[in-house]
Amino acid sequence: MGELSHQDARLRLTVSRDEADRVSGELWYLGTLGIEEQPNGEEVVLLAGFNSAVAADDAARQLQRFAIVEEFGSRDYLDTWREFATIYRTGNRLVVKAPWVSYEPAATELVLWIDPGRSFGSGSHPSTQLALAELERLLEGNESVLDVGCGSGILTVAAARLGATRVVGIDIDPASPQLTLENARANGVAEFIEASATAVSNIDDTYDVVVANMLASTLIEQGPNLVRRVRPTGRLIISGILNSQIHSVTGAFRPLDLLTTQECDIEQGRWVSLTFG
DSSP states (O other): OOOOOSSOEEEEEEEETTTHHHHHHHHHHTTOSEEEEEEETTEEEEEEEESOHHHHHHHHHHHTSOOEEEEOSSSHHHHHHHHTOOOEEETTTEEEEOTTSOOOOOTTOEEEEOOOTTSSOSSOSHHHHHHHHHHHHHOOSSOEEEEESOTTTHHHHHHHHTTOSEEEEEOSSTTHHHHHHHHHHHTTOGGGEEEEOOOGGGOOOOEEEEEEEOOHHHHHHHHHHHHHTEEEEEEEEEEEEEGGGHHHHHGGGTTSOEEEEEEOOGGGOSEEEEEEO
């Protein structure tokens, strides 16, 4: 293969059925714009779109597994997902939709208008839906919330829509804070939201609720920093992990106790969210 270009590309890799959920989750966090799964006997072919062959190749290196980079001459392939964007329901009343999707909500539903841009956070991933449902369960109004790894701002915006009066979203991706603020304005909650590329280790305040939707390895690494940001009697929500990873993750959040475990529907995979306090 010649020199990698900056035109659109996708990553093609084959994994076992047992690995599909975990590898898909890693691809989302590595910046994929969308993933298609194609059954292949006892295996699954994952096609993950990226905004350049360079980005796709970098993701393959970080995954440390064989993958093929396929380049495209136009944006048609990567933009196809927008035509099939749909709504996502989670919790008792939350509905997530892209701005270009038409939807007439029921009187009891709370609709979040989220443009995911190129960040993780369209509402489609089970780990995001689990975190949203847990925010809905915990927030009663007037809380402070820290969203670590805010991406598109979906959890940040949801917290404000659910009644939190100070919500801080942080993400090391420099594009995420602006996207978070744009989605906050679209949902009418900009006055309650701050967003920046500040690292969680540099945050000084403590919060009633801290939420982090990340890969297990990152959650373990950042565990002590996340714990320090939780107020006494506060709650810490983590998501982005599989059921099989619960035991390896929980030790990173001592001295907080594991209070609840929420699992997604079995057909969505084995994703879970954990709440500590």
